[in-house]
Amino acid sequence: MKKSILNPESGGGFNPPLRLVPSAERQRRVSARGDTAFRWLTFACSLLVPLVMLAIGVDLITSSLPALKKFGLGFFFSEDWNPVTESFGAVSSIFGTLVSTCIAMVIAVPLSLAIALFLVELAPPRISRTVGTMIELLAAIPSIIYGMWGLFVFAPFMATYVQPFLGKSLGFLPLFQGPPLGIGILTAGIILAFMVLPFISAIARDVFQLVPGVVKESAFGMGATTWEVTYKVTIPYGLVGIIGAVFLGLGRALGETMAVTFVIGNAHRIAASLFAPGNTIASTLANEFSEATEPLYISSLVALGLVLYLITYLVQVVSQMLLRRMYRAWSVGL
């Protein structure tokens, strides 16, 4: 907000020589005191959010110290995960997290950019609004519902139709070998793609819309087709924002818990095949946390959480920086 008379403290230098009657003087003082208190109250509340964010980080670090002390850096390089012998390593969870996220992004990015293109450039306004609302509703459906649908409907669908087909046509790659179980990393990745799709397409839609009309129109005026305008004008113009949107989706996919827990199979191992069951950091936490009683076990789980916190924090920072840069640059105008 601009400095204005709204903030008397900002030094507008506007001090009319008022002669106040005593009662008005008192009233002014009371309201000024109320204002100061109100201001401090809101200020304290605004500090709450950053404090919580930092507190989560500090808390995760201190609570995971016992495990990190015990296993050292080996925690991040060991595939072992055995609550009975109390030997823990994060590799299989990190691996599963990265692979499922990769699958999700490979599917979700082209889909959501195409949806944004459809909504902004191709569809008539009324259809665009309706379809846009439906895509946004995909984001409103809770994770656990994706999980139920994934486990009872989508995984059998994968096992009967998609996986046998992939096995037959691409089975020479180790990625697509093995029995079509339905549940596994591939299924988890695909469901993740559907879940992050509305987040990416919502921002991509904003980006496409924010590209100034004159820029697009001048390209159309040269006789370019819609695709050429998108590919050569809109996308380069909004690239920063689109990358920001992709990172935002990435952050979502990395930490998504319930849907993945339902369909990934929850096995602490690394397999070459995408059909094989695996796990992610989030799914390990969801499955094992309420049953963990040994302090070292709990501490190891928290250490996994710390890894997830750091990764998502980093991804968030990048996406915020990119999006902010875009919106700031564009709000100034062309």
Add this chain to the structure above:
Amino acid sequence: MTPMKRRPQTGRRAMNLLVTIWAAGSALIGIAILFWIIFVVVTRGLGAVNLAFFTQLPTPPGVPGGGLINAIAGTLVLTLAATLVAVPLGLLAGVYLAEFSEDSKLADFSRFSANVLMGMPSIIVGVFAYTLIVIPLGKFSGYAGALALGILMLPVVTRTTEDMLRLVPNTLRESALALGAPRWRVTLAIVFRAAKSGLITGVLLAVARVSGETAPLLFTALNSPYWFHSLGEPTANLTVTIFNYAMSPYPDWQQKAWGASLLITAGILVITLLARFTLREKKS
């Protein structure tokens, strides 16, 4: 003057058509997934929803009948508790960012933190509530669950409040101030009223967001087969019940999980649409 050579059009046109089809197809895929999920939830859930579902306590495995009244009540209580804590705090924080902050570095950091916290996996917030409340108290409790949900709501309310307050024109504030009203009254009585529908939307969206959360409740509120007594105990809730029942081998429990899924999905979609409607009504 040499005549201009015509560039061949066919390839470009074909490419454009291809992209158009791809874009429309992607939108169709998105819509298809939405309706597929809703269809499955409705058809499978309807069979489980009856009077007993809303009025009775759960039965032990193998015993037919029973309902999820305790989980329904628990979800309502947890969501309400989180809302009562997070909404006032979030509103006030939003007021500071929109009205007083003057874009200071600290306010910028606060805004940035809110965005980061919104993107933070909810299970991490669950871990935080676990180490903060469950470990010191030595037992799972509804308080820990409500805290986790409240933390998830806070940044959503803060950010929407700020955005909505910024939409209120400055002239409105200035005219109220000119009448001699103090700042706090201007904010609470004038600016809030002008931004009312936006603020309601923000709160509704935050409620919709947390009422479907499962991950932060798994090891905080846990679950319970009993009637809700106090937030100091493990508290039954719909989402964790869905998880436990779906993973159980009993068909009866799995059907109850579908019933609970229907309830949650319907509730959230209604709240979300309501929120969008409130805002659109205001705009037009």
